[in-house]
Amino acid sequence: MYQVIARKYRPRSFAELIGQEHVKTTIENAISQRRIAHGYIFSGQRGTGKTTVARILARCLNCEQGPTITPCGVCASCSEISGGGSIDVIEIDAASNRGINEMRELRESVRFRPARDRYKIFIIDEAHQITNEAFNALLKTLEEPPEWVVFVMCTTESHKIPNTIASRCQQFSFRSVDYDIVYERARWICEQEGIEAEPEALAVITLAGEGSVRDSLSALDQAIACCGQKLEAAEVRMLLGRFSMQTLERVADALVDLDARRMLELIQEMERGGQNLQHFARELCRFFRNLLVTRVAGADSRLIAASANERQRLDTLAAKFSEEDLTRYLHLVLNLFQDLQTSLQPRMHLELGLVRLVHAGRLQSIEEILRGGALPSAGTPPPPPAPRSTPPVPQPPPSRPSGAGASAAFAPAPVAAGPVSAKVAPPPLPQPPAAPAPPAPKPGSGGSSEWRERLLDTLNEKGMTFIADAIEHSDVIDRGNELELVTTKIFAMAARSGDLQKVVDALAGRAMKVKVTISETAPVAAPSKPRGPEPDEMTKMVLDNPEVQRYRELFPGSEVRGVRNLKESS
Numbered sequence: 001m002y003q004v005i006a007r008k009y010r011p012r013s014f015a016e017l018i019g020q021e022h023v024k025t026t027i028e029n030a031i032s033q034r035r036i037a038h039g040y041i042f043s044g045q046r047g048t049g050k051t052t053v054a055r056i057l058a059r060c061l062n063c064e065q066g067p068t069i070t071p072c073g074v075c076a077s078c079s080e081i082s083g084g085g086s087i088d089v090i091e092i093d094a095a096s097n098r099g100i101n102e103m104r105e106l107r108e109s110v111r112f113r114p115a116r117d118r119y120k121i122f123i124i125d126e127a128h129q130i131t132n133e134a135f136n137a138l139l140k141t142l143e144e145p146p147e148w149v150v151f152v153m154c155t156t157e158s159h160k161i162p163n164t165i166a167s168r169c170q171q172f173s174f175r176s177v178d179y180d181i182v183y184e185r186a187r188w189i190c191e192q193e194g195i196e197a198e199p200e201a202l203a204v205i206t207l208a209g210e211g212s213v214r215d216s217l218s219a220l221d222q223a224i225a226c227c228g229q230k231l232e233a234a235e236v237r238m239l240l241g242r243f244s245m246q247t248l249e250r251v252a253d254a255l256v257d258l259d260a261r262r263m264l265e266l267i268q269e270m271e272r273g274g275q276n277l278q279h280f281a282r283e284l285c286r287f288f289r290n291l292l293v294t295r296v297a298g299a300d301s302r303l304i305a306a307s308a309n310e311r312q313r314l315d316t317l318a319a320k321f322s323e324e325d326l327t328r329y330l331h332l333v334l335n336l337f338q339d340l341q342t343s344l345q346p347r348m349h350l351e352l353g354l355v356r357l358v359h360a361g362r363l364q365s366i367e368e369i370l371r372g373g374a375l376p377s378a379g380t381p382p383p384p385p386a387p388r389s390t391p392p393v394p395q396p397p398p399s400r401p402s403g404a405g406a407s408a409a410f411a412p413a414p415v416a417a418g419p420v421s422a423k424v425a426p427p428p429l430p431q432p433p434a435a436p437a438p439p440a441p442k443p444g445s446g447g448s449s450e451w452r453e454r455l456l457d458t459l460n461e462k463g464m465t466f467i468a469d470a471i472e473h474s475d476v477i478d479r480g481n482e483l484e485l486v487t488t489k490i491f492a493m494a495a496r497s498g499d500l501q502k503v504v505d506a507l508a509g510r511a512m513k514v515k516v517t518i519s520e521t522a523p524v525a526a527p528s529k530p531r532g533p534e535p536d537e538m539t540k541m542v543l544d545n546p547e548v549q550r551y552r553e554l555f556p557g558s559e560v561r562g563v564r565n566l567k568e569s570s
C-alpha cells in the first residue's frame with residue numbers, strides 16, 4: 001500500500017524533527033527534570049509538527065524505558081503510539097468531536113488510571129473548535145488533574161482557546177520552518193526513496209509549502225505521482241504553477257530598459273506555452289516582494305525564501321531599482337493579481353498590467369514635470385538608485401498641503417524635493433502639567449485671531465508655502481504663553497515644524513510655545529489675500545496638461561486635490 005510521504009516520514013523522535021528547536025529543548029529539559037505539566041498548548045501554522053511533537057511527547061512519557069527523551073521505539077507503547085492505536089494515548093479530533101458529550105466522556109475516562117502505561121495522554125487536535133461548554137468541562141479537569149493525566153491541545157488559532165484554559169497550560173508556538181531546512185529534508189527523503197531530483201525541482205517543491213513541512217511534502221508526493229522517479233525542474237514548475245527565475249528576470253530586465261514590447265512578447269510566449277497567467281501574476285507579486293525585501297533588508301534576509309543562487313540573482317536585480325520603484329511595482333502587480341482573479345480576459349489584463357508597470361518606471365512626480373523636467377524616453381534607463389548603504393534621504397513631511405495630485409494612487413511615486421526644503425519636525429516637547437485646558441474648538445468654528453493673518457503674511461513672504469498651507473487649514477488660538485493650532489492630521493507635521501516655531505517667536509518677540517491639536521474635521525481655508533493667478537484658472541491649466549492627463553489615465557479614479565504654483569514659491 002502506498003503511504004503518503006508526509007505520514008511515512010513523520011518523525012518518531014526529537015532527533016528526526018526539523019526546526020522548532022525551542023520546543024524541542026524545553027520539552028527535553030522538562031522530561032529530564034521530571035517536570036511534566038498536565039496541560040500543553042501547541043499552536044502555530046499547519047504542517048509544522050504539532051501533532052508530531054504531541055506523539056513524540058507521548059512516547060517519551062510512556063516508553064517502557066521512560067520517561068526518557070530517547071524513547072526505545074520498540075516497546076508496545078512506542079510502537080502503538082506511532083500507529084495511533086495506544087490504549088492510553090487518546091487522540092481526539094475536536095473538529096468532529098466538539099460537543100459536551102464527548103468532553104463528559106473524556107472527563108469520565110480521565111478519572112481512571114491508565115490501563116497499562118505511566119500516563120494517560122489526551123491529544124486534542126484542532127482544539128480551538130471545542131465548544132464553550134466542552135471547554136468548561138475540560139477546565140474542571142485541568143483545575144484538579146489526576147497525577148497521571150496529560151492534555152496536549154493542538155491548534156492553528158490559539159487566540160480562540162479561553163484564557164481560563166490557556167493559563168493552566170504550557171504554551172509552545174510552532175514556527176514555519178525555514179527554506180533551507182525544508183529543502184534539505186525533501187532532498188533527504190528523495191534519497192531514501194531512490195528518487196532523482198534536480199536541485200531546482202526541489203527548490204520549487206520546498207517553496208510550495210511556504211513554511212509548512214506537510215505542504216512541501218504533499219507537493220513532493222504530487223511531483224512523484226506526476227513525474228515518476230526523476231523530477232525535472234521544468235515539469236515540476238509547470239505542475240505546481242511556478243515560474244523560473246529566468247522568466248521573472250525577463251520582466252525585470254524589460255522594466256530596466258522601459259521596453260513594453262518585450263513584455264508583450266513574453267506574455268505571448270507564455271500563453272503559447274500553455275502557462276497559467278493567473279499563476280504568473282501571483283508569482284510576480286512574490287518576485288517583486290522579494291526584490292523589495294532584498295533592497296530594504298539585504299539578500300541574505302531571513303524574510304526571503306529562496307535558494308542561494310536565487311538570492312544572488314535577486315540581489316543583482318534589486319540594485320537596479322530604487323526602493324520607491326520597487327514599492328510602486330509591487331503595488332501595481334498586487335492590483336494586477338487581484339484583477340486577474342476574476343478576469344475573463346486574463347491575457348489582456350496581464351498585458352495592460354505589465355505595460356503599466358513599464359509606464360510606472362517612467363513616472364516622475366508631477367511637481368518635477370510642472371517645473372519643466374522632461375520625461376525620460378523609452379530606452380533611457382532610469383537614474384541609478386542610491387546605493388543601499390547611504391543614509392536614508394530625509395522624507396518630506398507626509399503633509400503635502402494641497403500638493404499637486406497628492407492622491408492615494410500616487411502615494412508610492414517619488415516625491416521631488418520641493419522648493420521649500422522639507423524638514424522633519426522634532427517630536428513635540430512634553431507638556432508641563434497644567435490646569436486642564438479648555439476644550440479645543442473645532443476648526444472652522446471661530447477662534448482664529450489676527451495671529452493667523454500675520455502668520456500667513458509672514459510665511460508667504462518668506463516663501464514657506466508648505467507651512468502657510470498648513471496654517472490656512474488650521475485655526476490659530478492665542479492662549480497667552482501658548483499658540484494653539486487646531487488642525488487635521490495631514491497638516492500636523494508642518495504645524496509642528498521648527499521653522500514655524502521660529503516665525504512665531506519672531507512675531508511674538510519672545511519664546512512662545514506652539515501647541516498643535518489634531519482635530520477630525522478640516523477647517524475650510526478662509527479666503528486670504530489673493531496670491532498669484534486665480535486658482536480656477538491655474539487648476540484648469542494643470543488639468544489640461546498632457547502629462548497630468550497621462551497620470552490620470554494611468555491611475556484610474558485618481559483625482560487632483562489641489563494645485564500650487566511652485567514657480568511662485570521658489
Ligand SMILES: Nc1ncnc2c1ncn2[C@@H]1O[C@H](COP(=O)(O)OP(=O)(O)O)[C@@H](O)[C@H]1O
Pocket residue numbers: 005006007008009010011016017018019020045046047048049050051052053154174177213214215217
Ligand atoms: N517539524 C517537522 N519536522 C519534520 N517533519 C515535519 C515537521 N512538521 C511537519 N512535518 C511533516 O508533516 C507531517 C504533518 O505534520 P503534523 O505534525 O501533523 O503537523 P501539524 O499538526 O502542525 O499540522 C508530518 O507527518 C511530517 O511528515
Ligand SMILES: [Mg+2]
Pocket residue numbers: 047050051052125154
Ligand atoms: Mg496536526
Ligand SMILES: [Zn+2]
Pocket residue numbers: 062063064065071072073074075076077078079
Ligand atoms: Zn519504548
